[in-house]
Amino acid sequence: DGRPAWSLLLYAPRDRGLQEFLIRQETVTEGDAKGLARYIESRREGDKAVLRHVDLESLDLEETKLRFLLSEMEHQGLIKSFERTPEATGVMITGDFSRKNLTAIARRSEALAEEKRKKLAAMVEYAATKRCRREMILRYFGEEKPGTGGPCCDVCQGI
CATH class of the missing domain: 1.10.10 (Arc Repressor Mutant, subunit A)
Structure with missing residues (x-):
């Protein structure tokens, strides 16, 4: 959606x-x-x-x-x-x-x-991992992260 x-x-x-x-x-x-x-x-x-x-x-x-x-x-x-x-x-x-x-x-x-x-x-x-989780999931499904849409996971947000 x-x-x-x-x-x-x-x-x-x-x-x-x-x-x-x-x-x-x-x-x-x-x-x-x-x-x-x-x-x-x-x-x-x-x-x-x-x-x-x-x-x-x-x-x-x-x-x-x-x-x-x-x-x-x-x-x-x-x-x-x-x-x-x-x-x-x-x-x-x-x-x-x-x-x-x-x-x-x-x-x-x-x-x-x-x-x-x-x-x-x-x-x-x-x-x-210390890498972007969203990027890992997208890569798993053969996709690439679109642009740098800002912090999208706990790792990117530094949580």
Whole structure:
């Protein structure tokens, strides 16, 4: 609409540590993948397995890790979900839980974690910058700051 706007950024240096902790907590390891694969195999009947949610809780996996693992196993063609109830998830086992496949899942998780760390670093850099914030945002979107329209952010105003 072209009208002036205000924004507020709340940041404290300890925020970074919390975000790094959360990234570590949700990053899947090869051991996590092996644990879920062992559980699926233990529930196997022919080419199907019924994964009881109460049992999945005992695997000591955060919900985000579990969802990631099941999604990646399906994406890699190791399983195919066919039924879900509040108590259980039915899967068809369509591939093998080889070390190669489980390592690939862990590597994918680590790659996503690295991307999150890069985004976090960019956000921290933005919060701590001594450069014009408006200019940084415009550059991010491929635009240039139009002229020198006066102080436009806390940095330019010396706040």
